[in-house]
């Protein structure tokens with residue numbers, strides 16, 4: 068990345084610190100983390116700085132920490148080793164970095180231990196760093212342990228900031244969205260010449276890499292959309308298949324896009340594919356139309372369930388009253404996940420803190436099958452960015468399950484369903500910002516209408 | 527990956543086990559490892575199985591272990607969780623995997639603790655796994671600790687196997703080489719339309735992704751080749767620049783390619799660039815021509831040093847007798863790294879074991895500046911795969927260093943050197959197999975001649 072001093076970054080960061088200082092009266096120390104080894108210590112995965120650290124520094128520094136106290140920013144990092152210039156080139160030193168991020172003080176890492184008293188922190192994912200956090204703070208700081216005491220207070224304070232995206236965040240999120248949109252267009256355009264899924268994935272990720280970004284999560288690009296977390300790319304593309312692509316770009320400073328589209332390999336949806344596609348799209352559009360301050364996100368999920376149930380009744384796949392069908396979770400046979408999640412520096416924003424960010428204080432996950440996968444349960448507020456991603460899947464593990472078959476034998480027309488065998492999985496996902504009045508779909512430049520999708524594939 | 531039973535995989539693995547059994551008389555347990563978290567626990571880096579595990583199973587299984595004892599293969603892994611089919615699709619169960627790899631026995635992971643007595647192991651890189659290894663074996667098994675006792679014996683035995691590639695390994699290594707070659711050709715062809723380094727990188731990695739492979743290390747694609755481990759891709763491409771691209775593909779089962787080429791952004795080397803390029807190529811060709819059983823790899827390194835020194839004397843950059851210049855390390859001002867390394871399942875093969883694999887027993891790293899970076903110091907034997915990668919760099923941190931300037935004031939013609947300012951970094955790297963008679967360059971399909979490179983850029 069290009070490192071230069073910009074007054075807007077410095078102001079954005081100062082404002083974030085000030086807002087944090089208004090919420091907590093103890094110091095916070097945030098670590099950036101270090102690289103994780105792949106197959107041997109010198110061959111590492113690409114570095115990803117901790118998201119909370121990124122929020123307050125805007126730079127993916129390695130092996131650094133910051134101490135935030137009453138609006139003050141102290142940077143702790145070591146200058147590059149003398150011989151590191153040979154291997155890594157001339158790197159900015161601590162003082163230069165301090166200037167870029169507007170730090171008040173810059174000290175070597177070794178001095179951090181003098182400044183840990185009564186400091187709260189949040190666990191970083193890599194073992195080397197959470198070990199260091201635990202040692203310096205003299206308590207276990209573990210990524211999978213819920214934060215306690217001041218760490219919990221800090222987590223809640225940071226959540227309240229990161230939930231509502233400021234202009235600096237939105238500028239980055241719009242960049243991520245724009246490149247994500249281009250990646251999907253490239254994937255569609257590459258499909259008719261592709262033989263296997265991997266070739267479509269390659270066309271999409273090429274766009275992301277060419278923009279000097281990374282993927283914000285491991286891409287899903289598959290003709291087996293019914294496998295929700297499919298990370299295989301070897302299947303050949305057959306004319307009647309649908310490709311489901313869930314691919315997002317992440318900017319150099321960590322802000323994520325997250326988009327899914329589903330398109331026909333041959334460029335034309337079959338009539339059965341089109342029927343189901345239009346139901347998923349109706350759910351997608353209905354939810355997005357309702358996004359606005361004060362709306363309960365869970366109600367959007369239930370709205371999607373109802374629209375899908377309604378559509379499936381109209382198609383003759385489900386039988387009964389849509390509301391009743393949702394009550395008994397019949398929609399979840401085909402839509403077994405939540406309508407979406409928070410989006411920001413993490414693709415499931417702040418999920419490192421479990422459900423603390425996703426769930427309003429006092430709320431916990433439902434153990435109701437249709438709701439247990441819901442990652443977000445809060446009233447929407449201006450500045451929140453959420454995904455809206457309804458889907459329809461024929462998951463053999465669900466639909467062929469004997470208990471499911473008997474429980475839902477009267478509400479599913481299994482015989483009629485078999486005519487829709489060429490629809491294994493469809494999902495349509497966009498990134499939607501809650502605004503003062505209503506909403507702004509950051510990924511709106513990517514069409515959703517079936518006919519528009521067909522045009523993009525056949526272009 | 528496509529999982530199916532193949533008699534050739536089963537035979538390859540049986541043969542490797544049998545050869546291991548001829549070397550050790552205690553059981554070995556090898557773990558595959560698990561995913562490493564990126565920014566939150568559910569968002570992980572792409573899984574990479576441990577290389578020693580891959581060598582004896584051929585499959586990148588997650589959270590599995592094998593016990594090798596007297597040629598017998600016991601597989602320990604859990605069957606997929608009941609609801610995992612929803613998220614990950616139908617996965618082969620333990621018994622199916624056991625059949626594919628020809629395991630004699632297959633047991634759940636929980637039973638492994640009954641079979642740990644007197645077993646040796648090798649540390650896996652991820653913390654979750656080395657913690658488990660340490661607990662089950664009741665001793666510290668750490669990736670950065672040198673193996674001791676039976677672990678050391680096991681490491682040496684596995685090294686003696688993995689040093690000499692069998693037909694199964696070579697088939698994979700040739701696949702990695704072929705895709706690596708195509709990636710470089712794509713990078714060259716994309717250059718004249720590219721504005722920044724990232725676009726060239728994207729064209730190269732697209733080829734790797736489209737072949738359902740991964741990069742075997744983080745790509746270097748830069749106009750600042752003088753930064754040896756450059757992982758920045760934002761620089762714009764200027765007409766007079768050279769692009770140095772060190773990019774390799776890794777097959778689905780973990781076998782690596784590792785190739786570097788340097789080409790002119792504008793499609794034509796300047797005369798100064800061409801002069802230096804031809805010196806590096808002369809060193810490359812001279813070393814490869816010498817690869818053959820019995821040759822000391824260190825002698826290839828010294829040969830490259832001499833050829834480079836000679837070439838720089840002929841160009842008037844160095845002054846003196848080439849042998850003497852190498853004696854005083856004058857070549858290392860411009861060629862400060864080793865001539866190459868082992869290649870196999872790891873791009874620096876078996877470097878997880880430090881220098882155990884790279885250095886013949888009884889030899890250790892030199893503290894002589896020109897030799898201290900040499901990663902391989904063994905006599906070559908048929909079946910060994912090594913890289914040959916001489917280079918020329920103008921590293922400001924070296925050349926502008928006051929001590930260096932004074933120490934080498936008489937042997938470097940600094941004034942004349944300044945005419946070569948448009949040569950920041952050049953490296954030419956190929957993957958060379960030692961054969962019974964001589965050598966086989968696995969990456970020979972990618973040209974090295976300056977004029978051929980120019981043709982590929984301008985095609």
Ligand SMILES: [Mn+2]
Nearest residue numbers: 325454456496
């Ligand atoms: Mn999503």
Ligand SMILES: [Mn+2]
Nearest residue numbers: 784913915955
């Ligand atoms: Mn190499």
